[in-house]
Amino acid sequence: MTAFFDDLRRHISELSKVAENDDAFLHGVAIHESVVISMVHLVTGDREFPDDLREKILGHIAALRVATYPGLPPTPGRNRTRISRCSTLFEALHDDFHELARRRLDTRFGRLSDDPEGILSRRSAWDKEQ
Numbered sequence: 001m002t003a004f005f006d007d008l009r010r011h012i013s014e015l016s017k018v019a020e021n022d023d024a025f026l027h028g029v030a031i032h033e034s035v036v037i038s039m040v041h042l043v044t045g046d047r048e049f050p051d052d053l054r055e056k057i058l059g060h061i062a063a064l065r066v067a068t069y070p071g072l073p074p075t076p077g078r079n080r081t082r083i084s085r086c087s088t089l090f091e092a093l094h095d096d097f098h099e100l101a102r103r104r105l106d107t108r109f110g111r112l113s114d115d116p117e118g119i120l121s122r123r124s125a126w127d128k129e130q
Contacts, residue, residue, distance in 0.1 A: 002115035005094035008032065015035060016085040026078065029087050030066040036116070037061055040093065043116045044125065048107040050100070057096050064089040 012029060019025035040061070044054040064077030066089070080088040096116075101114040109126030112119060 002113060002118060004115040004117055005090055005097065008036065008090050009094075012087050012090065013085070022082050025084060025085070026066050029081055032068060033065055033087060033089055034067065036090065037065065037075060038094070039116045039120060044118050046107070047116065048105070050103070050105065054102055059094065060092040064092055090129070 012032065013026045015032075016025055019028060040057060043049065044057055063075055064080070065075055066078050066081050066087070068074050068078065077088040081098045097116065098112040100112050103112070109123045
């Protein structure tokens with residue numbers, strides 16, 4: 001298994017230690033989550049990504065992300081992240097991508113792993129070769 005989500009966990013833990021207050025911590029987490037969410041959307045949007053995991057992952061993003069939107073209440077994940085001092089979303093995605101890796105699914109560009117960044121890199125390399 002890769003260290004993608006483990007590295008994120010450590011980074012958020014460090015952010016928790018240096019953030020001046022809860023709002024600063026949540027803002028920092030939201031920025032990191034935004035980058036990962038964009039990456040995960042690209043991965044799950046692939047035609048060979050399993051539909052059931054796509055739905056599960058997109059549900060986790062909707063319910064657990066820290067970012068708030070005008071007119072909408074905060075997600076349950078925002079309060080859990082504030083209390084636990086770790087990204088509840090990243091923890092759920094970590095589990096989801098471990099499940100993906102356990103399935104050992106081969107695609108046109110290689111096996112799907114627990115590393116969204118690696119999946120995108122392999123797909124990009126495959127696209128350039130075609």
